[in-house]
Amino acid sequence: MTVDLTRRTLLQLAGATSLAMAAAAAARAEGLPQGGGPTYASRTPMRVGMVTLRVKNLDKVADYYRDVIGLTVKERSATAATLGTAGVTLLVLEARPEAAIEPRNAAGLYHTAFLMPSRKDLARWLVHAASHRVPLSGFADHLVSESVYLDDPEGNGIEIYADRDPSQWQWSEGSVKMASDELNIPDLLSLTNTRVADYAKAPDGLRVGHMHLRVGDLAEAERFYHGTVGLDPTRRRGGAAFLSSGRYHHHLGMNVWQSQGAGQRDDQTTGLAWFSLVMAKQDILAAQEERLRKGGAQVTALANGVEAVDPWGTRVRLVRV
Secondary structure, X not given: OEOOOOHHHHHHHOOOOOHHHHHHHHHHHHOOOEOOOOOHHHOOOEEEEEEEEEEOOHHHHHHHHHHHHOOEEEEXXXXXXXXXXXXXXXXXXXXXXXXXXXXXXXXEEEEEEXXXXXXXXXXXXXXXXXXXXXXXXXXXXXXXXXXXXXXXXXXXXXXXXXXXXXXXXXXXXXXXXXXXXXXXXXXXXXXXXXXXXXXXXXXXXXXXXXXXXXXXXXXXXXXXHHHHOOOEEEEEEOOEEEEEOOOOOOOEEEEOOOOOOOOOOOOOEOEEEEEEEEEOOHHHHHHHHHHHHHOOOOEEEEOOEXXXXXXXXXXXXXXXX
């Protein structure tokens, strides 16, 4: 397949007239100032495991994650679909055909971020997206990573990204430097053949690198995800906060840009049902469970861990797999 992959084509897919506009869109997606095999993200004491979404049109959304992201459908029925790569489950879709679409000013999912194992994989995926005329919502260089943004058919945000080597991340007093600069598309695409789309499926090392949530109050969210769950702050700016485990740039982003003052989520709507944080060792899981209970979190025992509920009703599972 010959692909028309020009700068103009990519800008059209992103609904932008310039790289600066596309970078600005990505800045809005990460709360960053304008101008400015499993990877490191999966080798930390805690990491993101999988995501479960409630969707109205199961077939349409499952096909999107299969065809656009390249996930393999592991199981599929009239009520649910399980997708992943290399035997690892990354995404579960639960059919809720009668559900209303969760409003964007509610707490819930901002985006799920799929982390490519390498920069070349990101380039290959971008050729794939362009060849299939996939609408994009922005792309940018965040200094620690390079990212492309898009939305699934029901408006659930997605980020596809590749990290720079951690040795290039700049830290100062516990805060990592990030920006939202223009993505150097020619340099990225120099890693692959832009005339042939060879991205048949997601690479085996693809993982969910981080989650980004809408919350109703940033300080309250930090008290829960930092004070109770135990993720460490890595950056805070303009209505958004970023946290991680093991000095990753962020496993979790949170913002109040559209959702300031949001109350409890309606679990009869679409959107994020729950996501998991995987513990590297059993003793870490035991310590986290004790921390949750001492922090007064609503905790439910699971076969392989515990589930806690954040102040807006989003469920997070702390598990050992």
